[in-house]
Amino acid sequence: MTRSLTIAMTVLAATLGASRPANEARAEAVGPRVREIADRALRDVAVAVYDSASPVIYYNPDLMARFSPELRAFFMAHEYAHIALKHRRSGALGGEPGTFYRSLQAKELEADCHAARDLGQDGRATALAAAGFFAGLGQARNDLEHPSGSARAAKILSCLPPL
Ligand SMILES: [Zn+2]
Missing domain, CATH: 1.20.5 (Single alpha-helices involved in coiled-coils or other helix-helix interfaces)
Structure with a gap:
């Protein structure tokens, strides 16, 4: 040389x-650009994978299509909240299984709250639609890592920005 x-x-x-x-x-x-990737094999409507360099939201367009535009918007706002809050599943690892699921459920509620706040006044109808949907699920839940519908509805309503 x-x-x-x-x-x-x-x-x-x-x-x-x-x-x-x-x-x-x-x-x-x-914040790094969030990539949205459609995946028809995904078993959930959407999943956020936080990574400080390249966060990704995977979503299943077929499952999403079953919901109203407001609900779809809320689901995406919820996934963006997971990324804004830097949620990692690994952060919940360790300890007893009960602790693991409690930690994941707490993150789900945090994401719901962040989404409701982030949607703000303009997105109030979106958050209310989500609260109505989750309230309709009652005590039902999809899996152990998600809180009951009632708990999620209550959280969303408590985080709505004041009128
Ligand atoms: Zn979530």
Whole structure:
């Protein structure tokens, strides 16, 4: 390697190195772009996978189509909330199974609350539609990691922004 090329590369490396913190700070402020990926094999309407560099929301378009536009919007807002809250399933690992599911259920309620707040005044109808849907499920739940419909409805209503 010639000396001038080495210098050029050193300068380039220094430039890249210097510009990186600024870019990182910006990415942190705005947040990395969330990719939405359709997956017809998904067994849930949507699932968020938080990763600081490339968060992804997988959704099943066939299952989504069974719900109203308001509910679809809420489900997506809920998944975006999981990402905004940096929820990882692994954070709930360890300890007894009861603790594991309680931790996951707490995260579900946090995401519902964040979604209701984030939808704000403009999205009030969306959040109310979700609260109505979950209230209709009553004590029923899809699985052990989700709280009952009643609990989710109550959480959403308690997190609606004031009128
Ligand atoms: Zn969730």
